[in-house]
Amino acid sequence: MVLDSRVMKKLARDYIRRARSRLIDAEYALRRGDYPEVVRYSQECVELSLKAALRFVGIEYPKVHDVGDVLIENAEKFPMWSSDLIQELARISSELALARGPSMYGDEVRGIPPSELFDEDDAKEALRKAKRVYRVCADFIEHED
Numbered sequence: 001m002v003l004d005s006r007v008m009k010k011l012a013r014d015y016i017r018r019a020r021s022r023l024i025d026a027e028y029a030l031r032r033g034d035y036p037e038v039v040r041y042s043q044e045c046v047e048l049s050l051k052a053a054l055r056f057v058g059i060e061y062p063k064v065h066d067v068g069d070v071l072i073e074n075a076e077k078f079p080m081w082s083s084d085l086i087q088e089l090a091r092i093s094s095e096l097a098l099a100r101g102p103s104m105y106g107d108e109v110r111g112i113p114p115s116e117l118f119d120e121d122d123a124k125e126a127l128r129k130a131k132r133v134y135r136v137c138a139d140f141i142e143h144e145d
Contacts, residue, residue, distance in 0.1 A: 003060075005058060008055050008056065008058050009055075009056055011052075011055050012052040012053070012055040012056035012141055013052070013141065015048045015049070015051050015052035015055060016048070016049060016052040016134075016137060016138050016141050018048050019044075019045045019046075019048035019049040019052060019134050019137070019138075020045075020134065020138070022041045022042070022044045022045035022048065022130070023041070023042075023045050023127075023130060023131060023134055025037075025041045026038045026041035026042050026045065026126075026127050026130060027127065029041060029123075030120075030123055030124070030127060033120075035115070035118040035119055035120055035122060035123035036102075036103040036104070036106075036114035036115055036117065036118045036123075037103070038118075038123035038124075038126055038127055039096070039099050039103040039118050039122060039123060039126040040100065040103040040104055041130075042096060042123075042126035042127050042129065042130035043065070043096035043097060043099060043100045043103070043126070043130075045130040045133070045134055046092055046093055046096050046129065046130050046133045046134075047065050047066075047067070047093070047096075047097070049130075049133045049134045049136075049137035049138070050067050050068070050071060050089065050093055050133065050137060051067060052137055052141060053071075053078070053136075053137040053140055053141065054067060054070060054071065054074070056140070056141050057074070057077040057078070058077075059074050059077060065097045065100055066093050066094050066097035067093060068089065068090030068091065068092075068093035068094050068097075069090065071086055071089060071090050071093070072086060072087070072090050078140070080140070081136070081140075085136065088132075089133055089136065092129045092130075092132065092133055093133070095129070096126060096129065096130070099118075099126065102114060102117050102118075103117075103118060
């Protein structure tokens, strides 16, 4: 399905708004000590932020949680971003996508719940990374329109 530019940008703006909501949720989860939730919300923020940027430039991405490879493959659509920045964003996407399942379900094979897999440091690092990705993508959408 091919969407026109106006629709793509409208979707992108909605995604980035929702990404901001995930940051707010992650910050609240950190304050109450729910560290796996911080990781989960941070991953969702990164996913929505990157998908917003991809949508904004008209790229149809696969329906997966990690779109870092799509970002790398379409680097030319983001000439204002350095290769190092694109690699950083893609790496963060991959790292947090790997933590997505465990942050929700734990390690079911070994019987370890999420609350034993993620600590405060993990949560703070996930949130820091999510804020980084969000800022880059939100600034891009805000200034490129």
